Amino acid sequence: MASPFSSAMCTAQQGMCKQCAASITRRTFASLPQNLKSEIRPTPSSTTTFTKRSPSKCQPSRSFASMPKRSAARTVEEVKTKNKLGPFSWQAGILFLLAGAGLTLYFRYEKARMTRLRIAEANKGIGKPLVGGPFTLTDMHGHTFTDADLKGKYSLVYFGFTHCPDICPEELDKMAGMIDRVKEKHGKGVLRPVFISCDPARDTPEVIQRYLAEFHGDILGMTGTWQEVKDVCKVYRVYFSTPPDVKPGQDYLVDHSIYFYLMDPEGDFVEAIGRNFTVDAAAKVINDHISDWKGKIDRS
Amino acid sequence: MGWFSSDKTESPQMEPSKDGGYIAPDRTARAQCWDGRDNFFKCLDKHGIIDSVKEDEKAKKLCAPELKEFEKVCQGSWVTYFKKRRVMEYQRDQTIKKLNAEGAQPMQTTGR
Numbered sequence: 001m002a003s004p005f006s007s008a009m010c011t012a013q014q015g016m017c018k019q020c021a022a023s024i025t026r027r028t029f030a031s032l033p034q035n036l037k038s039e040i041r042p043t044p045s046s047t048t049t050f051t052k053r054s055p056s057k058c059q060p061s062r063s064f065a066s067m068p069k070r071s072a073a074r075t076v077e078e079v080k081t082k083n084k085l086g087p088f089s090w091q092a093g094i095l096f097l098l099a100g101a102g103l104t105l106y107f108r109y110e111k112a113r114m115t116r117l118r119i120a121e122a123n124k125g126i127g128k129p130l131v132g133g134p135f136t137l138t139d140m141h142g143h144t145f146t147d148a149d150l151k152g153k154y155s156l157v158y159f160g161f162t163h164c165p166d167i168c169p170e171e172l173d174k175m176a177g178m179i180d181r182v183k184e185k186h187g188k189g190v191l192r193p194v195f196i197s198c199d200p201a202r203d204t205p206e207v208i209q210r211y212l213a214e215f216h217g218d219i220l221g222m223t224g225t226w227q228e229v230k231d232v233c234k235v236y237r238v239y240f241s242t243p244p245d246v247k248p249g250q251d252y253l254v255d256h257s258i259y260f261y262l263m264d265p266e267g268d269f270v271e272a273i274g275r276n277f278t279v280d281a282a283a284k285v286i287n288d289h290i291s292d293w294k295g296k297i298d299r300s
Numbered sequence: 301m302g303w304f305s306s307d308k309t310e311s312p313q314m315e316p317s318k319d320g321g322y323i324a325p326d327r328t329a330r331a332q333c334w335d336g337r338d339n340f341f342k343c344l345d346k347h348g349i350i351d352s353v354k355e356d357e358k359a360k361k362l363c364a365p366e367l368k369e370f371e372k373v374c375q376g377s378w379v380t381y382f383k384k385r386r387v388m389e390y391q392r393d394q395t396i397k398k399l400n401a402e403g404a405q406p407m408q409t410t411g412r
Contacts, residue, residue: 210326
């Protein structure tokens, strides 16, 4: 029983032996005088020479070489057992188990890796737009408002400017409709509607307050310095074209992207609602997301 | 007509707010501006003018009172914006008509 195992060991060692032999060969070649060139041809005889010269740890290779002799000397019983088992031997069994264990470990590792990858990707925002992030603005009451203040409730964020000819007023009227429909379904205080001005030069807190009062009393208006507004537009992936230096009283328009951004109570982006949504369709999207939310919602 | 009770055709001046901003036109002012725009566009339709920026001379000649009124009730930037938007919308409608004639199917964009 021990002999096949030792032979397997020797197979492994033979690999080493080849290496030993190779290294010896190299050394030998280096030390060989020029006139002995004919002897170093890679003939079978030279290989044998190197093997014999190799250190003692490579000895089993010789016993491997003598294997056929031993197998020939097997008893009848041994041969019978071999025939009964067919190609299945305990080596094959070990190989099978090792391969199985190896594959299991590999698949477990791969599965864990894929899970981590999926989480990382989800957080990185591959496949879904990464919208939202840190910002600092001033609300229409003159208080500082940051992204942290957005948390706790669902928020509906809209970017616009008060001197907007037609689109913003239409959208803000729609926003008022959405606010009322969400209130009907989920009660007061679940949704925080936010209007962020893209035109900080003209839209001061007072201007925004007067403007929004005509649409819905719940909408909280925001403004800031040009840089602050630029920064918040950047994190919300909003394009806007407000010039950084405008003269007082200058008449101009601001080109900006038109979307409602729905953010969950943890401040993460949920969905963008475009102009093509009717009030009812938009309110349904918001209401469904609020119904899905398992966590806490600040209803104050 | 005649909110400023003067014959000046200047655009409405922006009203400064106390905190350094400029007060935007309110709902009433917007409605007045939109009415002025619609009247002017009706006149343009009557005379077959689409682009009143390119065909400024013609529009000024044929729709003078409407244009004067439009410019009185709307800020300058709004006037230009609405004029350009009219052209853009016309082109959009033409494209849609063309596509429909070619048998294109409208896409469902609202989703839900």
